[in-house]
Amino acid sequence: MHKRLTRILALIKKEFLTIFKDPKNRALIITPPILQLLVFAHAITLEVRNIDMSVLDYSNSYYSRELISRFYDSIWFRKIYFSKTPKELKDDIDLKKSQIAMIIQNDFEENIKKNKPSEILIISDGRQTNSATLASNYANSIISSFSDELENDNKNIKKPKINVITRNWFNPNIEYKWFLTVSLIVMLSLVLCLLLSALSIARERELGTFNQLMVSPLTNDEILFSKTLPAVIVAFVSSIVITLIIVFCFKVPFLGSVILYLIANFVSLVSIVALGLFISSFSYTQQQAILGVFAFQTPAVLLSGFVSPVEDMPLFFQYISLLNPIRYYMLIIKGIYFKAMDFVTVIENLIPLMIISVLMFYFARLSFKLKTQ
DSSP states (O other): OHHHHHHHHHHHHHHHHHHHHSHHHHHHHHHHHHHHHHHHHHHOOOOOOOEEEEEEESSOSHHHHHHHHHHHTOSSEEEEEEOSSHHHHHHHHHTTSOSEEEEEOTTHHHHHHTTOOEEEEEEEETTSHHHHHHHHHHHHHHHHHHHHHHHHHOTTSOOOOEEEEEEEESOTTOOHHHHHHHHHHHHHHHHHHHHHHHHHHHHHHHHTOHHHHHTSSOOHHHHHHHHHHHHHHHHHHHHHHHHHHHHHTSOOOOOSOHHHHHHHHHHHHHHHHHHHHHHHHTOSSHHHHHHHHHHHHHHHHHTTTSSSOGGGSOHHHHHHHTTOHHHHHHHHHHHHHHHOOOHHHHHHHHHHHHHHHHHHHHHHHHHHHHHHO
16 A cells, blocks of 8 residues: 555656646646636627526516516517516526526506506526626516507506616626636636646657556556646646635635635546546547547537526537536536535535546546557
8 A cells, every 4th residue: 555655646746747847838837827817807708699587476467467478579588487486586596597587566567557666676697797787688678668568558557667676696786707707717727627637648658658657566547546636736726826816806706615615626627637538548649639628628618608508508408518517617616606505506516527527537547448458
């Protein structure tokens, strides 16, 4: 046991020296994440096409149903979910089932008939800043058009004054930097983790040191473990540095548990490194490994919910995204950061990551073993 630990520690030390001794590696680790964070935080803009909405209709009247039907007919809204209680509505927003919610008060119809002001509460998910802004604007436009229709269709009703009160959860002022900077924790960690792990074994083959590892006393499992840990630690430290920059420089408030955040971050990075090693195990050169990284990275980002919510994607892609570790990583990080996601929900999203990690390590080990025979 002591000899095995010594061998593993020696190879881990070698991996750290390999990463930091090469000036190109040092530049890769330090410069791009910080520069991309600063550039992307100011330059990226997003669009939204489809919106799912939850409705809590206390009025349950003719006029409230007519108003809701306008959302059904709108080109902007896709699904309407009806909540029976405020808790159901809150859960729909928390779990990203809906991007926006509407609450209609019980005196809505009465106020319209008496030409009194009515109030409608619109709640948007501030974690998706563009979606929240556009969805609120669309809802306001539909409600305003409904108000005009009432006046035109009924001469006894003057144009009713419907006051729309908007609340943005998790990001009250719709600061777009909040969404982008926290999302970039995942994006930049993904790039760093994949490159370090994918290039690891491919670099050994390209430099001709792979055969030296094979004749060493190290087993295949020890080699894979030694290749995994340095990449995870480097990416983990980098993600912490980026998080600190976001908290103290961009002033984005951190609401969740620090310990839970660190654990979830570490487990998520392990799953990405496992994918990187799987790619590396099939690559004979570093160029092949880099191409494999980009082949996985682009669709993984698009299916993660970063560009548009997963719920708005076609059903086929929603099923495909269940195999995407970046989807769970994004959901966990933003959930803990913005709304203090509870332990049970975090574990529910970490379990798929653990399964993906085990499968990727298994296939990487199997490929690694076949190539050494």
